[in-house]
Amino acid sequence: MPVQRGYRQACGIARGLDIVGERWSLLVVRELLLGPKRFTDLQQALPTASPNALSDRLRELAHAGVVRRRQVPPGNVRVYELTTWGRGLEPIVVALGTWALAAPPTAEQRFVSVDSAMLTIRTYFVPTPEQPEATLRIELRDHGPAGAFGVRLTSSDAEVTHEPPDQPDAVLTTTTDALLAALGAADLAGLRSAGAMIVGDPEVVRRLLANVRVPAPTDQHSPGTSRPGRAGSGHPPPET
Structure with missing residues (x-):
């Protein structure tokens, strides 16, 4: 599991990265913020993630208590959803998106x-x-x-x-x-x-x-420059 190949440090940042620092983990969380999804739904949302990598991330996140799997009617379809603890990642995920808007x-x-x-x-x-x-x-x-x-x-x-x-x-x-x-x-x-x-x-x-006010990307993301803003998912309108 992630902790076996993790940072082996006690601080909260390192421990958090041991849980969600693997590639695709936070994007799996992003895709579950609006509700449960099937594995095939997650594949469509993360098209460059291999099935094995996606399965690994879901298994690791479930083991850590971030995600759970359940079956829903009709047909007992298997879906993945965030646990209550996993939903606590939302402000972290969206704040990361807002921070990244400084880089086009x-x-x-x-x-x-x-x-x-x-x-x-x-x-x-x-x-x-x-x-x-x-x-x-x-x-x-x-x-x-x-x-x-x-x-x-x-x-x-x-x-x-x-x-x-x-x-x-x-x-x-x-x-x-x-x-x-x-x-x-x-x-x-x-x-x-x-x-x-x-x-x-x-x-x-x-x-x-x-009324949707997405912060515009800027060229002011130099080292040591802070850029306050609301937490967000991090998607400026595409260039046209």
């Missing part, structure tokens, strides 16, 4: 998993207290059935789930890249020009997009 992505760093995109919305949404609650169904068509999400806008945050509402105020159908590119926009022109479809109240969609 390389040409190879283009893939964005569907849950990562939706975590960006949940993390960086700035609520408007005086506006009423609203619900959305978001369908990211480049991810098929896995791209359907529910979003509930409240006076305090944006709640994101894998279970879309039955009667949402608006339905937005688009692609992951188009959604990310539209975050922070004051109008829907860019989203519509990218082929998005909106059914219902477009003002709810505009409110969602306009």
Whole structure:
């Protein structure tokens, strides 16, 4: 297990890295923050991870008490989910993402998993207290059935789930890249020009997009420079 090849130090940082410091471990955690997933779902979200590596990380995280496996109906499908202790990693994972925004992505760093995109919305949404609650169904068509999400806008945050509402105020159908590119926009022109479809109240969609404030990458990430910011999943809108 990780501790056998770990740092053999008593400090909390070293002990934490013994648990989640292996490659893919924190990304497995990221993919489970919005709810349980099957092994095949995790493979789709982490396409460059080999099945053996993914199996190893899940086994190690389960042994450490970060992840658990259970069966759900119908058909007793096997899924993986974070334990209560494992969910405590969320502020660490999203803060790491915000810290990394100071370094613009390389040409190879283009893939964005569907849950990562939706975590960006949940993390960086700035609520408007005086506006009423609203619900959305978001369908990211480049991810098929896995791209359907529910979003509930409240006076305090944006709640994101894998279970879309039955009667949402608006339905937005688009692609992951188009959604990310539209975050922070004051109008829907860019989203519509990218082929998005909106059914219902477009003002709810505009409110969602306009209120997601993702910190922009900067060139100010020199050694010794601190860069405060909200914890986040770490995905700026893709370059267009």
